[in-house]
Amino acid sequence: MNLANAHKYRHLLKRWRAVSLEAGLKMIPVSRFDGYKIYEIISPACSGNRGIYLSAGIHGDEVGAVQGLLCWAEKNVRNLATLPLRLFPCLNPWGMEENSRFCQTGGDLNRLWGGGKSALTAAIQNRIQNMKFHLILNLHEDYDADGAYLYELTRGPRSKARGEKMLQGLEGLIPRDSRESIEKRKVRNGIIRPRPRNFLADELPEALYLFQNHTDHSYTVETPSELDLEVRVNAQVRMIEAALTS
Ligand SMILES: [Zn+2]
Incomplete structure (x- = not known):
């Protein structure tokens, strides 16, 4: 690499x-x-x-x-x-x-x-x-994270399968983030399912704008910035692959 x-x-x-x-x-x-x-x-x-919309590096x-x-x-x-x-x-x-x-x-x-x-x-x-878009992936990293996690915003069927598969694909490479709450949002086994109404219009993030206007399946993935870069890059690659095949 x-x-x-x-x-x-x-x-x-x-x-x-x-x-x-x-x-x-x-x-x-x-x-x-x-x-x-x-x-x-x-x-x-x-x-x-x-x-399919994929973006990276807004931060x-x-x-x-x-x-x-x-x-x-x-x-x-x-x-x-x-x-x-x-x-x-x-x-x-x-x-x-x-x-x-x-x-x-x-x-x-x-x-x-x-x-x-x-x-x-x-x-x-x-x-x-x-x-x-039938799928949107916004790729991020987090300095406070001790493992990988993701935000899953979905409507309709298949709504819970993909995020879990994306994190399962990381086994042996990187743990799931262990926190139970991230930025006041509840985390279940590395997955956050935010309620869209919790955002103020003048602070709207990319993922939520896209979910409101362009998709029923939006995922924001996060890898821990403090880990080795190659591990993080591999984790991002695996999550993209899992998202596209599930
Ligand atoms: Zn970010």
Whole structure:
């Protein structure tokens, strides 16, 4: 696994360009934010208004998530064209370069999807406005975590199977987070099922905006930032694979 230059956006883009070229994906600049071009990557199977949405790096200091999405794509490069993908490989390049959770003005981009928008979140929302995703994965990391965990927001049937399978796939690699409560939300065996009405509109996170407008199946995965980067990246890869096959 190549984890050199994990905080270098130029290096990240170079590898995504190589993956996109090999897999036949389109890499499209969608915004310029904090001095960096933000890219969307679309597979040929993502035609019409349906697809799978994956994003990483909205918090710049969560490089395990950004590298996890890249390593998953590199590992599965032969299958990518057949999956209906809309990927946002790094939503906060400035934060990644600076190892900061926040964007250059100090805002948390994952709280600006509702009333208080940023140019970045507005651009993403504009790109996906008519889309309905059958699965959404937002990849994150957490400094306070002692294991992996996830937020599962679902409507309809199959609502409890996928999150459990995603965490089961980590056995032998990384434990589940042991906390019973995370940010005042109840955790059951590493899974949080938040009630959407608990969020204020002006602090709306990406996952909830997408769940309210674009999907019935939203997952936010979290790996513990204090663990070895390679372990975290492997955990992210396994959770993406489990999510897509369950
Ligand atoms: Zn995060």
